[in-house]
Amino acid sequence: MRWLIRRVLKQGKGAVSYEEDVHFGEVLSIGRAADQAIFLSDIRAALNHARVTAISPGNYKVESLILAGIRVNGALTYAANVGAGATVEIASTRITLLDPPRDFEAAVEISALDKTEQEAAKARRAKPTSLKQTWLGKRLPSWFAFVAVLLFGLLLPLASHFVPPLGRLLAHTGLPTTASWNPGPLDAAHRFFGDDCKQCHAKPFLTVRDTACTHCHTRMAAHADPAHFNLPQLGEARCASCHQDHLGLAGMVNTGQQLCSGCHADLKTRTAGASQLEAATDFGKAHPEFRLRLPAWDASGQFTPQLTRLTPQLKENSGLKFDHALHLKPGLNSPGGRRDLHCASCHQPDAGGLAMKPVAFESMCHDCHTLGFDTFAPDRQVPHAKVAEVVYMLDDYYAKRALEGGYTETSAPGFVQQRRRPGEASLSPQQTIEALSWARDKSRQVADSLFTGRACVTCHTVTRDAAAANTPGAGWKIAPVRVAGIWYAEAKFTHAKHSTMQCKDCHQADTSTSAGDLLIPGIANCRQCHAGESGGSKVASTCIACHRYHQAENLLLKQL
Structure with missing residues (x-):
């Protein structure tokens, strides 16, 4: 098959000349590669951009060889059957398909798009980007919006304030009343100054500043040092990012799990290794084993408790010798006769139910373990621990x-x-x-x-x-006795909320024969009842259920 390829060459002062070439083959290839029948030097053209197949004299099939498609008769397409007179635009080149002259089965004409034509084509294909390019203007909608805001945002609420019957009527119609000016009830802790809006809103039309919060909350600890842990969530965080008032009696605290997991999912990477905490995103699915506050002493003998990851092999060095299993046996022999001891005989919660009171020898041990020293003076005893x-x-x-x-x-x-x-x-x-x-x-x-x-x-x-x-x-x-009164130093735990459970559900004391046994439950024990934010049939427990956010030891918010 013989193809006639005619190139239109524009010369000075509008003169035009033609250059003709002959191509043999069923398909006319178009692209920037050297082996293409129609070579395009424009960098925007692909190496193998498109191809044209002659179906019959004057009828052609145009196909795109790239994912972006090609423009045929001004429309973007991937394949099209067209007749003579159709145009194909690739970059700055126009290819017109012609009726073949005598002795040829197909013919095309190649010409260049000048800048004026390219700009016009781009303008035709461009979508409107401003109201001026559409039938819709700015002035009329602006007036409608102004009147609507004035009526529903100011006049109706103002009228309902000065005309109480109108206010009651509007309340049943769903139209705005003075209630639309009220952002919502204050948190219970802020109700004592509820009528004094300037306590928080120092400047009109501006968000509440952190200084308004720290003016009263002077001893509020920071979360972490933003200079040491270079995290935007710390350096740019506002109090109102987590605490927003006017949400009711208990709406000031953000309880969402994302508050913590947003950073702690990959904290080591985010802090470039400055933090050694392991990743934690969900208590039920992705949370490391607990760390306990164990008693320890440094080389000089100073008491320096350490945080240690809980493992089955971990032992407690309390300085005591004690056998829980022996003391929990029924019918324990004592100076006063047989008696049964229970966990509550020695371990009693404090007034708030948070922790247990320290075990006192005088009130809990002395009945059985007397300190007599002479048979001739059975009532005399030596003092304890001195x-x-x-x-x-x-x-x-x-x-x-x-x-x-x-x-x-x-x-x-x-x-x-x-x-x-x-x-x-x-x-x-x-x-x-x-x-x-x-x-x-x-x-x-x-x-x-x-x-x-x-x-x-x-x-x-x-x-x-x-x-x-x-x-x-x-x-x-x-040896001094050192028992950790608070085991979970990085978390908060209260026995009061677990009063419906038995001690043995968490502490396997009846099988412990050594004071070195750690009877503190691990995370697997807690997961029997607790899960993450999506708890399902278990208790939904987010991060703040056990952890405090404001926990910096030395840094206060007012210092930042």
Whole structure:
């Protein structure tokens, strides 16, 4: 098949010349590649842009070879069957399909679109971008809108204020009344200044500034240091971003999970490694295991509690020796007879129900674990948890018994065992020295027995200085008791809201035989009842159910 390709060449002063070429083949290819039948030098043309197939003399099929399509007779298309006279526009080139002359089966004419034609075609295809390009003007709609706002936003509410019957009538019609000027009821905490709008809205027509909040909330802690954690959500956040009033009695706090998960989903990446917190987006699906506040001491002996990730192997170093399983057995033998102990026997909630009161030896342990030291004085007991006072009391007690006499223990000297009548002559100086010497030895002997055998060592770790190892009654040290009163330092938990549950639902104390066992439940235990924001059949728990937002230790909002 022979194609006639005619190029229209424009010359100076409007002169036109033609250049003709012959192409052999069924298809006429168009593009910027060197092997194309019609070569286009425009960079906007693809290497293989389109093709034209001659169906019959004067009838053609035009096809686009790119996803953007081609423009045929001014319309964008991917394929079209057209006749002679149809035009194809590609970049700045127009290709007109012709009736083939004699000795040819197909013919096309190629010409260039000048800038005027291109601008006109672009203007025809452009959509209106302003009201001036449409039949709709600005003035009439503006007047309608002005009258509507004036009537419904000002005149009707104003009339309903000064004419109460009209106000009651409008309230039943759905038309605006003075209620449309009221943004809503204040939060309960702000109702004491509810009539003084300037407390928050210091300047008319401006949003509430943070200074209006921090003027009253002077000790409000920040969330994190925006200089250290370079997050726009911190540096650009306003109080009103989370706390918006006029939403009712309990509408000031944003309870949405997205408030926290928006940053904590990838906090390490967002802070460029400045934060070491693990990702957390949903309590039920994506939340790390809890971190506990465990008692610990530094090298100098200072109490420095540490946050530690909860694991099955984690142990508590409280300084105590205690067997929960033994104390929870039914029919426990005690000085007062058989008795049954329960969790509440020792663990009692504080007044607010948040945590448990500290276990006190005097009120909870002393009934069974008495601190008697001498069978001749069954009512006398040494003080608890005071090593120096124990030794001082024993010294005083046995010195008094030695000087008074009547202490019938066989190890005591005869004049100590002998009971003296009132007014009888006192001991001689030599006897006094011997009596006090015996009393001191007896005191140290009893002290050693208390610390190592029948009292302190039962519940406490007792050590002795090596330098005083050979000195009776001296150098004893009892390991301090350090039990974390608040285990979840990074979260808030209250026993009061879990009062319907049994202690064993969370704390497996009846099988614990060591005080080192951590009886604190992990996240799996909590997930039995709690889920994330979409809780389903479980309790829906968002981030702020357990975590506070304003938790910076040293930085206040007023300092930012």
